[in-house]
Amino acid sequence: MPDTDGDTLEDYEEVHVYHTSPASSDTDGDDLPDNVEVKGLSPLPVGTQTNATNTDTDGDRLPDGAEVLLYNTDPLNPDTDGDGLKDGAEFDYDNDGLTDGEEFYVYNTNRAVTIKPTAHSGINITDIVEYPAYIFVGGFDNPDSDLDGLNDGVEVHQYGTSPITSDSDSDGFSDGDEVNSGTDPLNPLNNPGSADNTPPQITTPPFLATTLSGVGGATVYYDVSAMDNVDGGVPVVCSPPSGSIFQVGTTVVTCTATDGAGNSATASFTVTVESKTPVQYSLNWPVYLLIGIAAGAVATIVSMRLRSRSERRQRTTSSNENSARSQSGNNSPKRIEDI
DSSP: OOOTTOSSSOHHHIIIIIOOOTTOSSTTOSSSOHHHHHHTOTTSOTTOOOOTTOSOTTOSSSOHHHIIIIIOOOTTOSSTTOSSSOGGGTOOTTOSSSOHHHHHHTSOOOOEEEEOOOTTSOSOOTTOTTSOEEEESSGGGOSOTTOSSSOHHHIIIIIOOOSSOSOTTOSSSOHHHHHHHTOOTTOTTSSTTSSOOOOOEEEOOSEEEEEESSSSOEEEOOOOEEEETTTEEOOEEEESOTTEEEOSEEEEEEEEEEOTTSOEEEEEEEEEEEEOOOOOOOOOHHHHHHHHHHHHHHHHHHHHHHHHHHHHHHHHHHHHHHHHHHHHHHTSOOOGGGO
């Protein structure tokens, strides 16, 4: 029976039994030949059979061949070491901030090619000399897959640029050059060669303060403007906007302006609202009654004390007057008849 691809599987078997390609010895491209996967041959562990039509049999984002030939992980167990992380999330071969699983299946940055293993490949080739092994010319053996001067992980997680395209916005400048020059690698109008790389200047109040005499917040209006060196006046968007109701306390207002070239600027100021509402006391009628009784009692006591003081003062005054008369009578001149 014919074996077109030379993988020791007859063409009939490949088509009708294993559903592999009779024209390719590695149908799924995972660097394990079809006969190795369907029959569990070396270098697979004894008794292990992987899917010859699926590059990642256990779904851990590492190709079966990479698990067997490079990582020594189990191609049938997505979490070989049982630590709760899939095998593809555990390796970052080039330390670029992207896991090897992401590079293989998310960002397509692996760029792996296969050759016959050699002593210089850095791969343990014991028992697999007759099979191709991974040697990496990009991707997770190269932290900067597109050679733009930015590591793959930095592009994905910090700048949002493509790790496999050196000029993400197609403006003629590499992502690395734009980052180094302070321009936006995702905006083709904002690059080192554009005429306008200067953001607008925003003018805001230094701060605002107002007094609230009632309840429910104060409506505050303010003026903010922005000027650009190319576009002139540009719109400003503030949050909270002018005319909003500000509650008691201090609120930060943040304003943003963007010019036609995509240059943005941000500025902020504070609005402070103080409350001058008098304290209101709510008393019911029994409390008022008690207050009235207490006030009446105090008034009575005060009146009695004042009357007592007045009576004592009158008695003292009368006594002094009598004493004065007596003294006056004793000192008067005697008549002749009395001599």
